[in-house]
Amino acid sequence: MTGMLQRIPRGMITMRAHFIALAVLGAAFFHATPGLAHHSNVAFEVTKVVTITGVVKDFQWRNPHTWVLLAVDDGKGGKVDWAVEGRAPGILLRAGWSKNSLKPGEMITVDMSPARDGSKTGLVARVTKADGTILANAPPPTQ
Amino acid sequence: MTTRKTILPLLMLGIPVLCAQAPPDFSGVYYPLNPFGANALGRGAGAGKQPPATGKQKGPPPRPTQSAPLADGSQGRSPDAPSLTPAYMAKWEMIRKSRMAGSSEYDNTAKCLPPGMPAMMNMAYGMEVMQTKDKITFFSELNDALRRVYLDGRKPTQKILDDPTYAGYSTGHWEGDTLLVDTVALHENSFIEGFSPHSDAMTIKERIRFLSPGLLEDRITVTDPKALTKPWETVKTYRKATAGTDELREFACPEGLGDAK
Numbered sequence: 001m002t003g004m005l006q007r008i009p010r011g012m013i014t015m016r017a018h019f020i021a022l023a024v025l026g027a028a029f030f031h032a033t034p035g036l037a038h039h040s041n042v043a044f045e046v047t048k049v050v051t052i053t054g055v056v057k058d059f060q061w062r063n064p065h066t067w068v069l070l071a072v073d074d075g076k077g078g079k080v081d082w083a084v085e086g087r088a089p090g091i092l093l094r095a096g097w098s099k100n101s102l103k104p105g106e107m108i109t110v111d112m113s114p115a116r117d118g119s120k121t122g123l124v125a126r127v128t129k130a131d132g133t134i135l136a137n138a139p140p141p142t143q
Numbered sequence: 144m145t146t147r148k149t150i151l152p153l154l155m156l157g158i159p160v161l162c163a164q165a166p167p168d169f170s171g172v173y174y175p176l177n178p179f180g181a182n183a184l185g186r187g188a189g190a191g192k193q194p195p196a197t198g199k200q201k202g203p204p205p206r207p208t209q210s211a212p213l214a215d216g217s218q219g220r221s222p223d224a225p226s227l228t229p230a231y232m233a234k235w236e237m238i239r240k241s242r243m244a245g246s247s248e249y250d251n252t253a254k255c256l257p258p259g260m261p262a263m264m265n266m267a268y269g270m271e272v273m274q275t276k277d278k279i280t281f282f283s284e285l286n287d288a289l290r291r292v293y294l295d296g297r298k299p300t301q302k303i304l305d306d307p308t309y310a311g312y313s314t315g316h317w318e319g320d321t322l323l324v325d326t327v328a329l330h331e332n333s334f335i336e337g338f339s340p341h342s343d344a345m346t347i348k349e350r351i352r353f354l355s356p357g358l359l360e361d362r363i364t365v366t367d368p369k370a371l372t373k374p375w376e377t378v379k380t381y382r383k384a385t386a387g388t389d390e391l392r393e394f395a396c397p398e399g400l401g402d403a404k
Binding site for chain 1: 174177197198199242243245252253255268269284285286388391392394395396398399
């Protein structure tokens with residue numbers, strides 16, 4: 001799965017080739033800024049991982065799920081807003097996050113499972129900060 | 144001779160003391176060994192390697208997130224899922240379609256409702272056990288849910304049986320180092336696992352014990368003459384937390400309640 005990912009320059013949306021068609025189709029129907037609807041996992045293509053890079057607008061540290069709002073270059077000189085859903089604060093605390101892990105204005109890369117409906121949201125798999133620090137979405141396994 | 148005369152009474156005194164050995168103390172914070180295992184949330188759940196740990200490192204993007212097991216019904220039912228009667232299978236199919244259409248109507252988590260028994264014993268977000276001689280309390284970080292197991296010999300009254308709840312009413316007793324628990328008075332608005340529905344006739348038996356120091360096992364048997372063609376059995380295993388991870392966080396789910404769609 002991960003080997004099939006292709007990266008393109010920072011600031012652009014990257015995703016698996018065959019997923020682009022779906023995203024483009026979805027974009028035609030979802031022009032509005034993504035809202036913070038709580039989604040069950042069924043709303044996401046959990047077998048896929050796509051990558052976006054953008055600037056943090058807001059980081060909402062709350063249950064049942066955390067949210068990262070970010071502005072991503074649309075490749076045409078404009079910005080497009082994404083709202084990505086993360087796991088609960090309790091889980092993320094044990095995975096090494098804190099309430100202050102992400103600050104507005106910082107550039108981050110988000111690996112995520114995309115929404116089935118093509119809207120500009122996803123379920124966070126991990127976040128990578130500009131200095132290379134990785135924020136995982138789960139604590140180390142209990143074995 | 145003198146020594147034997149001294150030791151024998153001491154040994155005889157020791158026998159009842161050994162027989163009346165105190166039960167084990169389950170108190171502490173625990174995390175499940177495989178919170179998103181196939182048995183817990185459906186086929187394919189937890190597949191693949193864990194994502195990389197937090198920290199400065201380089202590496203390929205992770206496997207699809209572990210927070211999103213394939214428990215959506217898109218691949219049908221897992222072979223080890225509860226065996227539902229036709230009426231409850233039809234209900235499951237109706238719920239599956241609703242969920243696949245993006246509705247939260249049957250998503251109790253989205254509504255901040257307690258996970259309920261027996262699903263709450265997945266304890267995917269962590270569990271805290273508080274034990275006294277007369278009561279054991281199980282706390283689930285997910286949705287700040289509680290269940291209490293009374294050990295003082297009390298039994299559910301008719302008033303309790305007439306007032307079913309998510310966690311139900313649990314009574315237990317020790318059999319050696321194993322805690323045997325019976326749970327009744329469970330209402331229908333919860334799931335056995337995933338989104339397998341059950342009736343108000345569901346009852347649960349558990350056998351909880353330490354497999355080894357710090358490794359707690361809960362063997363769960365679910366009986367439901369209306370919803371299940373045969374009792375459903377599952378085993379949960381939890382590891383006691385170590386320093387640094389032995390505090391659960393407040394959940395306060397309603398803070399994000401407006402997010403539900």
